[in-house]
Amino acid sequence: MTKFKDDPETTQQGIYIENGSGGFLSDLYFVGGKFGAYMGNQQFTASGLYFEEAETAIQIHWDWGWTMQNIVVDNCKTGLTIVGGAGGPMSTGQGIGSLHLTDLRFHYVNVAVSTSVMSDNSTALLLSNSGFYNVDTIVQDTFKNQVLIRGGKGTVNVDTWGFGRVTSANGTAAFHNGVNLDSPVRNDSLVTGGRKQFFTRRRPKYDDLGFSQILDAKADGAKGDGTTDDTAVLNHLLSAAANMSAIVYVPFGVYIITDTVEIPVGLRVIGQAWPQIMATSSRSADALKPRVAVRVGLPGQVGVIEVQNMMVTVKGATAGAIMMEWNVHESSQGSAGLWDTHFRVGGAAGTDLTAKDCPKLSGKVNPNCVAASLMLYLTPDSSGYFKNVWMWTADHDFDTADQIQVDIYLSGAENVVIGLIQTETPYFQSSLQAPAPFKPGVFPNDPEFHNCTKTSKSCAMAWALCIIDSSAVHSCLNSGRNDCQDKIFYTEQSYDVWVQNLVTLGSIEMASPLNGVPTLGKPNRNGFASSILAWLGGSKNITGQRNFEGYRIHSELTIGIEEFSEACQNALTALVRCDNVTSECRSAAYHGILPIEVDVDSICDKDCAEAISDWLSAVDTYCGDSKWENGAAAGVMGSFISYGINETCQTDKKTGKYCNDVILGFSNSGSLESMANSELCSDCYVGRLKMMQASPFSYYRKEPYYQNALKAAVSRCPLSNQPRSAKDSPFPSETTEDAICLSDVKYVTQSGDTCDSLALKYSVSSAAIFIGNPDILDCNNIDPGVSICLPLQCSTYKLETDDTCMSVAIATGLQPDTIRLLNPWIHELCCNIQTATETLGRVICTTTPGGKYEHDVNSTNSDPAYSEYADKSVLPPKGATIAQGTTEYCGRWYTVQKGDDCARVLVQHHISLLLFTSANPSVSQDTCSSDLIPGQTYCVGPTKDAFVDRTPIPPYWRYGCYARQQDTGNHSVLIFDEVNHVKPMSIVACQSYCLSYSWYVFGLQNGDSCLCDSRLRMDSRLVDDSKCNIHCNGNTTNLCGGSDAVQVFSDESLLRVEHTSLGCFIQNDSKHVLDGETIDEKDMSVEKCASICTINKKSDFFSLSEGSICTCGQKVATWAKKTDAGECNVKCIDQMGDTCGGKGRAEVHTTKTKNAIAT
Template sequence: MQNIVVDNCNTGLTIVGGAGGPMSTGQGIGSLHLTDLRFHYVKVAVSTSVMSDNSTALLLSNSGFYNVDTIVQDTFKSQVLLRGGKGTVNVDTWGFGRVTSANGTTAFHNGANLDSPVRNDSLVTGGRRQFFTRRRPKYDDLGFSQILDAKAYGAKGDGKTDDTAVLKHLFSAAANMSAIVYVPFGVYIITDTVEIPVGSRVIGQAWPQIMATGTKFADPLKPRVAVRVGLPGQVGVVEIQNMMMTVKGATAGAIMMEWNVHESGQGSAGLWDTHFRVGGAAGTDLTVKDCPKLSGKVNPNCVAASLMLHLTTDSSGYFENVWMWTADHDFDTADQTQVDIYVGRGMLIESKGPTWLWGTSVEHCVLYQYQLSGAQNVVMGLIQTETPYFQSFPEAPAPFKPGAFLNDPEFHNCTKTSKSCAMAWALRIIDSSAVHVLSAGLYSFFNRYDQTCLNSGRHDCQDKIFYTEQSYDVWVQNLVTLGSIQMVSPLNGVPTLGKPNRNGFASSILAWLGGSKNITGQRNFAGYRIHTENALDIDRFPEACQNALTALVRCDNHTEEWTLPSYHGILPRDVDIESVCDEGCARSISDWRSAVDTYCGNATWHNGAAAGVLGSFVSQGINETCQTDKKTGKYCNDIIYNFTLSESIDKMPTNELCSDCYVGRLKMMQASPFSYYNRDLFYEDALKKAVKRCSLSNVPTTPKDSPFPFEPSEPRFCLSGVTYTTKAGDTCDSLALKYSVSSAAIFIGNPDILDCADMVEGVSICMPLQCKTYKLQEKDTCMSVAYFAGIQQDDIRLLNPWIHELCGNLQSATIVLGRVICTTPPGGEYDREVNTTNSDPAYSEYADKAIPPPSGATLATNTTKACGRWYKVEKGDDCARVLVQYHISLPLFIQSNPSVSEGSCTTDLVPGRTYCVGPTKEVLTQTLKPIPPYTRFGCFAREADTTNRSVLTLADAQHVKPMSIVACQSFCLQRGWDVWGIQNGDSCFCDNQLRMDSQIIDDSKCNMHCNGNTTNVCGGKDAIEVFGDQDMLRIQYESLGCYSWSKQAIRGTTGGDTIESPDEMSVDACASLCTVTKKSDFFAVWEGKLCTCGREMTPGAKTTSMEECNVACSGQLGDNCGGKGVAEIFTTKNKNVIAS
């Protein structure tokens, strides 16, 4: 009872014969829940009797009593159980009866306060926070013009005529007009989905039936909605009352109603006095004549629906007085003869709420009556269920197959001999929260139409009836069950038994608190989904197939990585093999595959692979990983891991080769298209040799076809147009030198090459574009390579992008990528059998000869005239379009047009100016003319707010002629300074480091040629071009101290502000990298190998003791680079030192 107000009386409510005594018939009221009540000026609010610990379970919740003398009184003993008083007495939750606590134990509470739920705002109304209710709308203030009569509109409702088209048009038109649809009594046949749009108001006369029938609803593997209320994601008003949803004949795929609409205001989307009935009535073709009971087999014509009502994820709804009945008898016959009719599921609630179910019932569905899956904010006020009378024949889930809908039950734990296990669940709550069950009667009266299970007093018609899994904030109050051994069965939890809680005919408990403040039914694994609802291309599949594909796999998360073919050997140390090989995991992935096979059929992904291909890879991984030795029971991976180390299969000891584990693994892999067997000839060769040496017979060795169907396609595109078939002894280096290409480009561009140093013979590979090459020597650095190749150090990384920013992997990466690198841009015509690194390939981005600029053209500043192709920039042009259109690389474009820089190419383009887009090779020789080794670090200037205008201060030679890079270099090196810079085209400055307050500026500011060598750029006005004879530019900096790194203490750069260098990190290296590359004012070193750049301190950064910055730098002996969880922070600007 809910939301009742009692005023001015002696006794408000009397529970008659609660536990014997006056007026008792021996069958007391088992359970009564009173919530949201208000009593005013009453002597006794509730009168009852308590004679034993299993008498009426009485619960008061969220109720107020104003000037009530006694709230609850035991009239049999004349004992006050709960006192009232003057003024208002509020009762949160109080009762007497048996209560199951969070740990699963049940005890009698003889009048006590209980834990109270916190009601979500969306579910309540008023200052008393009572659960929201709304009576059905009356529409008594409307005119006739606002009502559309279905029959007047053209619908027949005669149980014969197809009214699908008329109803579709009627509901759409009425919603657009905000009119009410009046449906006179009748039977309205539909043969396809009818949509009731948002904005609809529908009222029936004496429960007119919308009856789904026909072939579109016949396939249980392709469930189809009969009546769809709103579309997914829609918000608004829908009001439906006094209607009935039915089906006719074999409609095994029918979803009787799908509810998508979400309320726009509290309770604006609702269903009142509307019922779902399947069979048991004349005209349904599901009568006793069609579907007699105990026929000994399932009649497919009596499989009548997949699901009655589906509340989808984004929906909400108010449902009052809704009865959902699969007929157990034919009520159009005089003797009400029983029938066997099959409906898969009752009510599936995925709604995130708010959802209210007031006075609802679901009866006789095969898998479950109510299921909450991922639901939230649901009130279930007085629900009632019945298990199908014919079960457990057939055993659930028959005649349906699980997997078409979220979290379908599987009934795996049932033994073949049990007759009371594989039976429908009354209520399942999975992955849900904020659920309020206010009085529930869950009944099982029969077992295969036999009531001995009840009449004997055993009450064992079925084993379990109410299931919970991975849910919390679940409040179950006043639960009554009948005929079930267990009242509540949490996954991996303690069940609440029916026998100790028998209360007269049924079993009842006042409250079940197993999921109120704890997770109930906690899974062994959180689980994962192989595909998500938003997965690319998943919409190509039918909805039931999508549900199967996105089902939760209850496995160790490590197995989620196994969606690609691989060999599954020993697991990482942090992965527990017992967890991976959990029995439930293998069963879960098997269920996933079975559901996908069932509901996806032959459907494929865009690449032709079967729908379940990724899950099959996971399953194969579990099978291989969890393989055990038949004799010892040990995991085979552990046994194989300890085999004798052998150079080849031929040298492998026979007892190991022929062992159960090794041969079993090879046979397992050969038998599956989802193993690595069909991807690596090694395993086929190993099995063939095992067959021979181990004298095995009838063992197939041929690999299974790939699960990805072969599709004839055009030959793999090869940009150079040159292919090569590998021979014995080939390596990436040998081919790179022979064909004047990069060894790394050979490896990266040909995925069939697995080992650069040991190529498989007979593999066709594509040769990359040619370039001038250099073979790395063991002690080479980027600096030495730049010297010998006659190029800038930065160009090495541009031409070979796999080289890290600090060049720290130059040598280590050669193990995988080989030693031959490019020193010129790849491209041009192919020159066969080149065997010298001195070759000079033709580059298509170069012009054969120079031509004059177009007549009247104005060249961009400093653009070369050694050019054979010109382009006049137009307004709106961008660099990318120009480069693509004229097939020229960005570095060459910049070399040809010095007014353009890499970071601002598009903005540097001046409309109306003409640029070179096809230089001759003269540009290359001018720009890359070999000179003594040095590194260019960029264009620098002093910060504007500092007085010193030079970034290098120890020596200078100003206004000198002739001036060049080499001249300045010689001048500074002779004086012992290894950093030099040139300004204004004629002035040289020397130092051993870049001074504080220097900042790197755009290269365009260094735009003056040296007066002694016009091919050299020698700084600009107040801008210094800085060089050095080392790989790294030393920077002057100051330490700001040691800081906690739980939150980064500096911030503000882009493009990746943290660099890791396990072998090369030092404070100087970090300073150089952050200043030159990241243009940052701050840098931090931490954990010995990490460098982070930043442009400002993070507000609230916390200092710590310098003693904590005690981890040695990985590339600088004697210095520390921060510590564990702490970083030493430095700055290159004096203003930051002063501020600190």
């Protein structure tokens, strides 16, 4: 376009948008013109726009809401002109409703923002995190010809400034007529640059790749014809491309999939004109059994995934389809993302979900028209960058005239920034009230709509934005468009939530925090819509604070939960918004009077009963007939809790008092016979007995007293046809043969027994007690009178509340692997060593279970005749064929006969399964009997020498006392692992632990803490040995560092040191880049030079040149000149593959962060 300075009369415009329902503009360059862009729209997002030498860069003549981010304006007369505004108070005109400008950079502009401001409701304008260089006026009120923010020479920064109505943290609203406002602290993961602009990334172009790195989906077998099943072809292609680090190009077409398509980490996908991945299958038709159509990465994966210009759709009845499940977490900022990728449900030919197939407002649910339970599901631990992503549930066909819908639910989310969110309520509501036609509970924090009355037709309608248990959520604009509903934006138990430029249409409440003050739409009417500049209800306080913190009946660590479907697991692990005291009602008990400190009204709150009812309903819906390993229904624990609440909260019909208080006031009769009829036959007492008899989750079945009480009531009270038989246990009895008790020792439980108390008393593992005795339902509350089998004896250790595998290893002298071998329930990474104790108790084995059993329990059975271990080794029988891998340290041998099974061998030879499989590695615990080979000889009595670790502990070298530089942010000189407050601690104990994880550098601090790493970290400084003067608590002859210093050791004679390269420099024989000592050795390497200079020479810099020359120094010469890194290309002589400078070139490194920054 013609530049304004060349023709002031130019009328050219770069983009003209008069109307519409947009939309997204990004990464565009405008030069010249009267207007770079002249725009009006219902809503729009613009990012990465650059304007140069126009009269006016942007002019907006109407909108409901607009977000502009990262806009650059150079040498324009006016940066942004806002025409008209929305009008005065309560105006219903079609002007500018809401505008958010953030991360702007304006240079050499007369007026940055030209607008008008009314004294009450008007355009809501927010300007944040923006810089203006040589701008005369930043904001000018054209109505009053008044400068609101002055510019000036140089840079003027605006943090957060605006005008419009603001709802404060306490729910009150007021008009702010051009003032500075509070602003959120932007998390580092969300920003870039020194001014902390929100991170943006243009969609990747891949213009530097060869054709060999691009795979064409159709050329490789996919049809994309809308009829052929492309599932297998796409999965094979995507997997192969990820292994090759190739790009998959998907030509235009419709690719039918009938099962999950996997997009692996490391893959890049480019579509041509939005090719459709269309999910259709009977597998996806059941809303109660959700099935993923496109899965991106696997849970817990970290890496790169880039998808652009694709569309995900469904065909026909697919009520269970999760259109995309996103599991991957970015390995670097923006490395995992979607660009210009959209989701569409219905509304197009070939979907079987058009207006003809599914007419709206028909008054009934057509099961063939229920499609997609969820469009995009970001799973826990995932992260992503999503740019111009449109999620549309069709309210019309593309070929008919009507209107976009996205509802966003943030559950347990952190560090989220969302630009313009534009949503619409489904047009079939309230003909169907939410959540119909779906049932809640399959996804975390599904909405329930309990606060809606049955007569209201405008309450149970879709939330546009729902934020629950989340933090650091920044929304630049939320535009909720709908037709007359009560509420649209909901928050619960969240904080650091900043919603700016909130716009709603037709909703009575704009923001509805749980238990908080709602923000109403009518007082904030602003043009055609209602808008406020900012909603700060959760900015500095918890918004939507619950009456109860809540608890989870199960977690992902619950033993056996992985056997259930994913939907069932989500239901089982859902939060129960109830008083935490109720979580203790997980087994049959009499729920009588509670301790005085317990608030009964809190337990009996209607929301509490509603919450457990919702949990049970969701589990029943999504778990169906699924059962735990012991045969109990999936929701059994919730049923116990629900019954416990009902019994506790039973009230007297006449007085309204709690029945527990009424029964407490009864006379102290010694027996049922002497109990007065007025008490026995009272509503509370009879009601309690009837309630207990009717439920399998009560104490009635286990306690004869209550059975006799009901018998007495039937005979003495006016009760007719009252059943008295107890309900069957919710835990079905198995009709299997009695299990073998390897110890041959039985015990009858007594009142007060726990798994831990029995384990400590009889030297056994608490987990073995629980796992080996299915009649024990709760390790902390064992029913008396139950006959149990005590496991084989072992030396024990009771876990403290802060124990880790490392602290246990140091305390017991065992390797972590050995601890896990002796206690197989401990996960490989030891992550469950504390969480599992709630179920399994805290007493673990530190020796192999077995040996002579000393006890005084009520059993007539004898002890095992001898220990599992033999005293000394003997040769195997002559001619015996020894099983593969069997230990030679064995005192008793047995040759397996035909017909032998594992149980017979173990019982005959008094050896535990764990010890037997340890001595005979060819036999596994899971398939012991089938692994036994008749005719082969196995060890059934190993000596203790069989399990002695014969790996000698290597020597170690001490390298001194180290602390961090005071001006650095890191807190330790070794960072890979750390365990604190361990007893006993010694140098060898710390070395052994670190060595077990292949860490060769270790350090000690404060006498009781061990640190591990692969090298000494940057910014470590050597301090005087007097700073490391605290003796080890496990060996007082050792020194274990100081309170603020670490005693550093290594298993290698060379201490590896962290360093960073400053680049390749020019030098010659007479002039060295560094000023210190030079060492020339044939086996020189980067690691060796770093260690010599840092440890021996105490230098902050080191350089390598000529392949073998190492130079140490304290500063880089002022004349030093950097050259291309490729000129430092001479390999080090040590043949490790590193480069050691070049000919006449020196590569300089430093071990101090401040030097790297300065350079």
